[in-house]
Amino acid sequence: MSFKVAMRIAYNGSAFFGFQSQNDVQTVANTLESVFKSVGIFSKIVASGRTDKGVHASAQVISLEIPHFWSNLKELKVRLNAKLASNIRIKRIWQVGDDFHARFSVKRRGYCYVLSKRASPFFMPFSLHYDFQNLDLIKQALQLFVGTHNFVAFKKQGGDEKSNVRTIFRAELREFRDFWILSFWGNGFLRAQVRLIVGFLLEIDRGNLTLEDLRAQLLGEWRYRIPVVANGLFLSRVDY
Structure with a gap:
């Protein structure tokens, strides 16, 4: 069983070749997915937008499914930030409805x-x-x-x-x-x-x-x- 959450994240874009997953280069999505897998989260990430190489974010939003054993979102945030490099920080995690889409729900x-x-x-x-x-x-x-x-x-x-x-x-x-x-x-x-x-x-x-x-x-x-x-x-x- 799983449920959907949104995460607001900040990152130093100069450390990455953009947000979107790419082979053989470090991107924000690749880095996040690697850390998520280390705590048992294997869902695909959807972002509010794809920032290019070198572009920073103080309020990027992603959505994904997480297992029910991570129902304590505060603990999850602490655990993920402890594993992430200093160039990325998760600022907030909150539960959203199944119809929430990080990109298409943006106003x-x-x-x-x-x-x-x-x-x-x-x-x-x-x-x-x-x-x-x-x-x-x-x-x-x-x-x-x-x-x-x-x-x-x-x-x-x-x-x-x-x-x-x-x-x-x-x-x-x-x-x-x-x-x-x-x-x-x-x-x-x-x-x-x-x-x-x-x-x-x-x-x-x-x-x-x-x-x-x-x-x-x-x-x-x-x-x-x-x-x-x-x-x-x-x-x-x-x-x-």
Whole structure:
């Protein structure tokens, strides 16, 4: 006998070749499955989304079936975290209904991209060194992303999405001490979509692109398609 649970996990993406299971390389899913098997859990993992190589998560959610002898979820969490490497931590485990699906039950996802005003070897694994100069312009640009758009020109090739249409509910820029934090909340995101959006925003800030260029790309024209590096990107929220 078994029952379904969800787990909220955090991980340092720089230690892995993405989330999805792959042969011959270390991924988040491979690492989790290995530890789960060591405590008698052999269920397939379903994740809220597949993060790419180098992308971090503070709130990834997975669902899976676990045996009834692990009914004490607090004890299970302690046992799993003791076995996991320091690059992954399980933050919460809770029971869910049989119809719960970590990916398809999601109502809203949130990503943030962190930029550091100061160049530091201690910040580099988790941020991109950059200091904004044209804040009003960037805030105007962010509002253009809000709403429902076909993001085909803000998508990296590959992936299994059937549609390129996504809705962004909110997009904002916040300042926190020595960092800028770009945050995006939406009903879903395409492969590398946030990194391509951030790359476009930085070119606007540098004066190389305009708001009109952004409007054109949102309509499908390809004006600039170079993503920023992955190390500043975090999957920061998943709501059900």
